[in-house]
Amino acid sequence: MLIDNPSTPLPRRFLPCLTFARRLFVQNLERLFNDNALWGDFLGDGMFVPVGVTQATLTVYFDGQPIAARQGETIASCLLRAGVEKFRTTPVSGSPRLPFCMIGHCFECVVEIEGIGGRQACLSLVEEGMHIRTQLGAAELQGIKL
Numbered sequence: 001m002l003i004d005n006p007s008t009p010l011p012r013r014f015l016p017c018l019t020f021a022r023r024l025f026v027q028n029l030e031r032l033f034n035d036n037a038l039w040g041d042f043l044g045d046g047m048f049v050p051v052g053v054t055q056a057t058l059t060v061y062f063d064g065q066p067i068a069a070r071q072g073e074t075i076a077s078c079l080l081r082a083g084v085e086k087f088r089t090t091p092v093s094g095s096p097r098l099p100f101c102m103i104g105h106c107f108e109c110v111v112e113i114e115g116i117g118g119r120q121a122c123l124s125l126v127e128e129g130m131h132i133r134t135q136l137g138a139a140e141l142q143g144i145k146l
């Protein structure tokens with residue numbers, strides 16, 4: 001038998017175990033990613049709690065409109081989930097822009113947060129009562145137009 005034969009290479013001896021573990025994982029995949037209680041027990045209040053399992057208990061304001069937000073999510077994900085169609089306009093043509101990379105590289109997501117322009121929404125977390133505005137054209141910095 002494959003498992004009992006000592007001449008069988010080690011990886012092949014573990015093959016039945018790996019196959020069983022893989023089948024178990026695939027069968028429980030949906031439960032694994034949708035079970036709030038499981039994530040809560042497994043991850044606790046650590047830094048890797050998926051925001052999808054938390055309730056939208058915060059309120060942020062985008063151009064004066066209230067939007068429900070989840071603790072720990074970025075402004076970009078909150079605004080995209082709410083269906084916002086324009087985060088900023090370009091300084092040259094005024095064309096609308098939305099987040100592209102979601103990791104801080106493209107700067108397509110810049111918005112005005114609490115009166116400060118040029119802030120990347122994909123790298124900023126929501127806070128209760130936060131006021132966010134569409135950035136129209138270039139950001140202004142202490143009266144200086146960039």
Ligand code: FES
Nearest residue numbers: 102104106107122
């Ligand atoms: S989406 Fe690219 S920097 Fe924010």
